[in-house]
Amino acid sequence: xxxxxxxxxxxxxxxxxxxxxxxxxxxxxxxxxxxxxxxxxxxxxxxxxxxxxxxxxxxxxxxxxxxxxxxxxxxxxxxxxxxxxxxxxxxxxxxxxxxxxxxxxxxxxxxxxxxxxxxxxxxxxxxxxxxx
Numbered sequence: 009x010x011x012x013x014x015x016x017x018x019x020x021x022x023x024x025x026x027x028x029x030x031x032x033x034x035x036x037x038x039x040x041x042x043x044x045x046x047x048x049x050x051x052x053x054x055x056x057x058x059x060x061x062x063x064x065x066x067x068x069x070x071x072x073x074x075x076x077x078x079x080x081x082x083x084x085x086x087x088x089x090x091x092x093x094x095x096x097x098x099x100x101x102x103x104x105x106x107x108x109x110x111x112x113x114x115x116x117x118x119x120x121x122x123x124x125x126x127x128x129x130x131x132x133x134x135x136x137x138x139x140x
């Protein structure tokens with residue numbers, strides 16, 4: 009899978025417009041870091057990507073298996089320790105309006121860990137930077 013995203017920052021401190029195709033989101037920093045808190049900060053965007061991917065992957069799997077839930081929500085806490093250079097995501101899933109068995113819950117745990125963003129974050133990552 010490939011993704012192409014463009015981001016633009018101009019004169020307003022930290023206010024960044026991020027686009028892909030016809031979609032735009034805003035990133036910013038909180039007030040205490042000099043931003044105006046007009047959007048997600050970069051680490052929140054990373055956490056949001058894992059959240060969205062987890063839920064979409066679970067929903068697709070459950071639909072294929074004809075397992076129903078009225079609602080699935082995920083809460084992810086990110087702890088990014090700059091001193092030790094370690095990052096920990098704590099993901100909590102909640103299924104509402106369903107009678108999942110213990111076996112189904114175990115399988116959904118495996119499926120959550122197989123979402124593409126989870127795989128990207130836990131796999132080998134290479135970042136190539138070019139300046140034009």
